[in-house]
Amino acid sequence: MQDLLEVENLQVRLFDRTGPVLAVRGVSLSVGRGEVVALVGESGCGKSVTALSLLRLLPASAQISGSIRLDGQDLLALNSQQLRTIRGGEIAMVFQEPMTSLNPAFSVGNQIAEVLRLHRGLRGGGVRARALELLRMVGIGAADKRLRSFPHELSGGMRQRVMIAMALAGEPNLLILDEPTTALDVTTQAQILDIVRDLRTRTGTAILLITHDLGVVADLADRVVVMYAGAKVEEADVYELFETPRHPYAAGLLRALPGSAAARQEAGPPRLAEIPGIVPTLRAPLASCAFAPRCQSATDQCRTQPPLLAPCGPGGDHEVACFHPESAATVSA
Amino acid sequence: MRAYVVRRLGQSIFTLVVASVLVFLGVRAVPGNPATALTGNADLSPAAIAAINRQYGLNQPVPVQYADWLRQVLTGHLGASPVTGLSITAELANAFPITIELTILSMLIGILIGVPSGIFAAVRRGKVADYVGNAVALFGLSIPSFWFGIVLILIFAVKLHVLPASSYVSFLSSPGSNLSHMVMPAFVLGTGVAAVLMRQMRSGMLEALRTDYVRTARAKGLPEPSVVLKHALRNSLVTVATVIGLQIGVLLSGVAVTETVFGLSGIGSLTINAVFQRDYPTIQAVALITAAAVIAINFAMDFVYAFLSPRVQVEGAAQ
Amino acid sequence: MSLAIVPDPEAMLKAAERSGRDWWRRLFHRPPAVIGLAGVAVVTIAAIFAPLLSPYSPVASSFQHILAPSFSPGHLLGTDELGRDVLSRLIYGAQPTLEVGLLATGLALVVGVPIGLVSGYYRGAGDMIVMRVADVVLAFPFLLLAIGFAAIFGPSLRNVVVALGIGSLPGFVRIARAEAMALREQDYVQAAIVTGVRDRVILFRHLLPNMAGPILVQATLTIPGAILGSALLAYLGLGEQPPTASWGTMLTAAQDHLFNDPWLAILPGLAIFITTLCFNLLGDGLRDLFDPALS
Numbered sequence: 001m002q003d004l005l006e007v008e009n010l011q012v013r014l015f016d017r018t019g020p021v022l023a024v025r026g027v028s029l030s031v032g033r034g035e036v037v038a039l040v041g042e043s044g045c046g047k048s049v050t051a052l053s054l055l056r057l058l059p060a061s062a063q064i065s066g067s068i069r070l071d072g073q074d075l076l077a078l079n080s081q082q083l084r085t086i087r088g089g090e091i092a093m094v095f096q097e098p099m100t101s102l103n104p105a106f107s108v109g110n111q112i113a114e115v116l117r118l119h120r121g122l123r124g125g126g127v128r129a130r131a132l133e134l135l136r137m138v139g140i141g142a143a144d145k146r147l148r149s150f151p152h153e154l155s156g157g158m159r160q161r162v163m164i165a166m167a168l169a170g171e172p173n174l175l176i177l178d179e180p181t182t183a184l185d186v187t188t189q190a191q192i193l194d195i196v197r198d199l200r201t202r203t204g205t206a207i208l209l210i211t212h213d214l215g216v217v218a219d220l221a222d223r224v225v226v227m228y229a230g231a232k233v234e235e236a237d238v239y240e241l242f243e244t245p246r247h248p249y250a251a252g253l254l255r256a257l258p259g260s261a262a263a264r265q266e267a268g269p270p271r272l273a274e275i276p277g278i279v280p281t282l283r284a285p286l287a288s289c290a291f292a293p294r295c296q297s298a299t300d301q302c303r304t305q306p307p308l309l310a311p312c313g314p315g316g317d318h319e320v321a322c323f324h325p326e327s328a329a330t331v332s333a
Numbered sequence: 334m335r336a337y338v339v340r341r342l343g344q345s346i347f348t349l350v351v352a353s354v355l356v357f358l359g360v361r362a363v364p365g366n367p368a369t370a371l372t373g374n375a376d377l378s379p380a381a382i383a384a385i386n387r388q389y390g391l392n393q394p395v396p397v398q399y400a401d402w403l404r405q406v407l408t409g410h411l412g413a414s415p416v417t418g419l420s421i422t423a424e425l426a427n428a429f430p431i432t433i434e435l436t437i438l439s440m441l442i443g444i445l446i447g448v449p450s451g452i453f454a455a456v457r458r459g460k461v462a463d464y465v466g467n468a469v470a471l472f473g474l475s476i477p478s479f480w481f482g483i484v485l486i487l488i489f490a491v492k493l494h495v496l497p498a499s500s501y502v503s504f505l506s507s508p509g510s511n512l513s514h515m516v517m518p519a520f521v522l523g524t525g526v527a528a529v530l531m532r533q534m535r536s537g538m539l540e541a542l543r544t545d546y547v548r549t550a551r552a553k554g555l556p557e558p559s560v561v562l563k564h565a566l567r568n569s570l571v572t573v574a575t576v577i578g579l580q581i582g583v584l585l586s587g588v589a590v591t592e593t594v595f596g597l598s599g600i601g602s603l604t605i606n607a608v609f610q611r612d613y614p615t616i617q618a619v620a621l622i623t624a625a626a627v628i629a630i631n632f633a634m635d636f637v638y639a640f641l642s643p644r645v646q647v648e649g650a651a652q
Numbered sequence: 653m654s655l656a657i658v659p660d661p662e663a664m665l666k667a668a669e670r671s672g673r674d675w676w677r678r679l680f681h682r683p684p685a686v687i688g689l690a691g692v693a694v695v696t697i698a699a700i701f702a703p704l705l706s707p708y709s710p711v712a713s714s715f716q717h718i719l720a721p722s723f724s725p726g727h728l729l730g731t732d733e734l735g736r737d738v739l740s741r742l743i744y745g746a747q748p749t750l751e752v753g754l755l756a757t758g759l760a761l762v763v764g765v766p767i768g769l770v771s772g773y774y775r776g777a778g779d780m781i782v783m784r785v786a787d788v789v790l791a792f793p794f795l796l797l798a799i800g801f802a803a804i805f806g807p808s809l810r811n812v813v814v815a816l817g818i819g820s821l822p823g824f825v826r827i828a829r830a831e832a833m834a835l836r837e838q839d840y841v842q843a844a845i846v847t848g849v850r851d852r853v854i855l856f857r858h859l860l861p862n863m864a865g866p867i868l869v870q871a872t873l874t875i876p877g878a879i880l881g882s883a884l885l886a887y888l889g890l891g892e893q894p895p896t897a898s899w900g901t902m903l904t905a906a907q908d909h910l911f912n913d914p915w916l917a918i919l920p921g922l923a924i925f926i927t928t929l930c931f932n933l934l935g936d937g938l939r940d941l942f943d944p945a946l947s
Contacts, residue, residue, distance in 0.1 A: 057552055080557075088553040092552070092553075095552075103564050106564075114553060118553070163549075344784075471932055477880050477921055477925060477928070480925065483910070589795065590888070604799070605888065620792070631791075
């Protein structure tokens with residue numbers, strides 16, 4: 001059976017004031033029906049760009065190549081009318097900033113109704129009834145009053161719930177959540193995650209979860225794809241990744257979690273482990289491993305050849321792109 | 334909402350009061366004798382001056398004079414013009430319809446030309462239409478209105494004999510003739526407004542089209558016209574409404590000159606004539622009425638502003 | 653090794669420095685701004701070097717040569733109703749235009765910015781008073797205010813400058829005030845306050861230089877308005893008086909001769925138009941530099 005979403009060798013070139021930026025360098029991933037795949041990495045690693053390119057929401061100057069197939073249909077070959085059916089109808093996206101992602105001039109109900117009318121063909125009273133249902137599904141009380149509210153009258157957590165409700169209104173098969181909790185405080189974060197988990201069980205929608213927060217990943221994901229500098233460096237089942245990360249970057253991310261085993265192992269007061277250096281912005285193709293400058297295990301081979309993705313570990317679905325992947329021994333729990 | 338309206342009303346009234354004081358004192362500030370100013374007669378014997386002082390109550394303390402004047406104004410007694418001898422109220426009543434018609438027509442032309450072209454330029458940003466639109470707007474901003482008027486008269490009245498060069502025919506007596514007299518002056522003023530509106534609309538739309546909520550609208554699969562005309566436009570209307578409000582003040586200035594160029598006897602040319610003839614009672618009356626009109630219009634625009642942007646009532650409190 | 657990977661702090665710093673210095677060069681890359689700059693330069697040169705450039709004195713009248721058309725012998729652009737050479741009057745006419753435009757704007761800037769700065773920084777009762785006063789000034793249409801002022805205090809260049817300056821004040825007060833309020837909240841200002849730096853030092857060394865951009869933009873918006881305003885007042889007879897050559901007064905006289913000699917009316921107005929246009933182009937160019945998002 002074919003996966004719901006199959007992305008193959010996606011390359012995205014953006015343009016800023018100084019010139020081209022290779023935001024995504026040949027990423028392939030897939031999301032099965034009902035599956036939750038997390039796309040993880042630091043800011044600037046290309047995960048958001050990957051998500052935006054699925055719906056072609058990048059600026060007109062962006063160059064996208066590769067293939068993106070939804071149920072076998074190539075999304076990159078669609079004309080604008082066909083694309084509009086997909087957007088909101090088959091794939092829906094929830095953005096990072098609930099504050100600015102809702103139109104301040106229209107009521108919440110109005111903005112949800114747009115999706116219902118467009119993608120579900122509802123009219124009149126049916127629209128209102130369904131909108132209320134959606135609001136209740138995301139845990140918003142006093143739903144009928146909230147329908148008439150304007151975005152600025154709602155708290156950040158509420159707004160994010162509204163965004164989720166709006167995304168679900170089109171009954172999409174794939175829901176993309178771009179850093180859904182980053183802009184929220186911890187308590188609200190937990191509430192939103194509960195809602196997402198609950199929705200997933202109830203509706204069986206597949207989710208592509210974009211985040212830099214490993215806690216969220218542990219909470220929700222089935223599978224994890226780790227990105228660095230526009231390329232995939234590791235992919236594994238969530239349990240396997242957390243237990244035995246192979247790529248030094250992924251391992252470093254896990255070690256950097258406060259309270260991680262590695263931190264506890266050191267003598268003296270626990271310190272937050274960090275990965276020195278910053279994520280580079282790539283403007284030209286690389287003839288080496290992008291992570292090499294920051295990697296403790298880097299050798300000359302890493303600096304002269306780009307490593308390719310290769311399977312590692314038991315089972316068949318753990319891959320890593322590294323010449324010197326960490327062995328199980330160095331990352332003990 | 335109500336608190337906002339009350340607060341703005343209070344501010345407007347306060348501004349109006351201060352303006353009235355300034356108008357009142359302005360006349361008193363004229364070098365020379367107030368009696369001279371009020372009667373327009375420089376050659377007055379001491380006895381005549383004393384008589385006039387008594388008649389106009391000029392011997393009383395200034396605050397009392399102000400109060401008297403205010404009372405008279407509010408009851409509609411604006412006095413008589415020393416120059417023409419006519420009741421100022423009557424003169425104003427004759428001049429008002431002309432100016433109002435001119436202002437409304439100019440505003441209409443300005444909005445009908447400026448708003449759509451601004452939206453169009455924003456959507457076609459960077460392409461030929463955008464540059465052309467910008468160039469035309471720039472021309473409209475830089476052109477001296479009185480010269481533009483003269484040139485139009487030159488072309489359409491003198492050379493082509495298509496439109497009349499001056500004067501006015503009431504709409505009620507002959508709509509066609511009225512409009513043919515109004516077309517050129519309204520166009521002159523309207524293009525100035527259109528130029529400003531076009532730029533404002535364009536920059537407002539460009540900003541709105543870059544926002545996250547427009548991205549959300551596209552992500553929902555909404556057709557592009559809906560994205561532009563519903564989501565983006567609604568949010569740019571706020572800045573445009575502010576600009577329209579400001580432009581009315583500018584328009585009233587332009588009206589004065591345009592009326593002079595085209596020989597229309599509206600409030601504008603009434604003012605200018607009064608200024609040249611040192612007809613202070615008329616100047617006083619017109620200044621007050623104009624200030625009141627501008628303040629009232631600004632207040633109304635605030636209303637529209639609050640209606641278009643639900644947030645402003647909340648944030649307005651933090652002003 | 654490819655430079656593409658590791659960000660080079662040294663290089664980044666150098667690039668930032670260079671881009672700070674070459675705003676001048678960036679201005680030159682925009683044709684409209686260059687045209688504007690050229691036009692402004694031409695008008696300025698005409699104003700400064702008028703005696704050297706113009707073939708005749710602007711007030712030399714000659715009743716033998718009234719209303720000569722363009723390209724007449726000795727008079728490239730013809731003569732006016734008093735036999736004065738039009739070209740010379742056009743060149744000399746640049747003087748009052750620039751004078752008023754720049755002086756009125758300068759006046760508004762020099763008076764308005766400190767008021768707005770102090771008002772926005774200290775807030776409180778003083779600020780409210782300033783805002784109400786600005787409201788009142790704005791309640792009177794700009795030009796009517798200038799007309800009234802000039803009429804009351806007599807027509808002269810100086811009064812026009814003052815009248816237009818007062819009318820342009822609120823613009824500068826508002827900009828300076830808004831900037832002061834925003835900059836005040838910046839961390840470095842807060843730090844300065846907390847460490848006891850004196851107010852005057854904060855205002856002049858920290859706030860004012862950082863406002864230069866928006867204030868310059870406001871000035872570029874004001875100058876064209878002042879130029880148009882001064883031409884208008886001259887047209888109405890409220891500015892510089894005849895026989896001084898001024899584009900506005902030339903238009904007044906020309907209106908009576910529209911039938912016989914239309915160019916008499918077209919030329920001075922064209923001069924005003926082009927001058928205003930060039931200032932606007934220059935202003936647009938400068939604005940683009942400071943806030944490219946708006947382009």
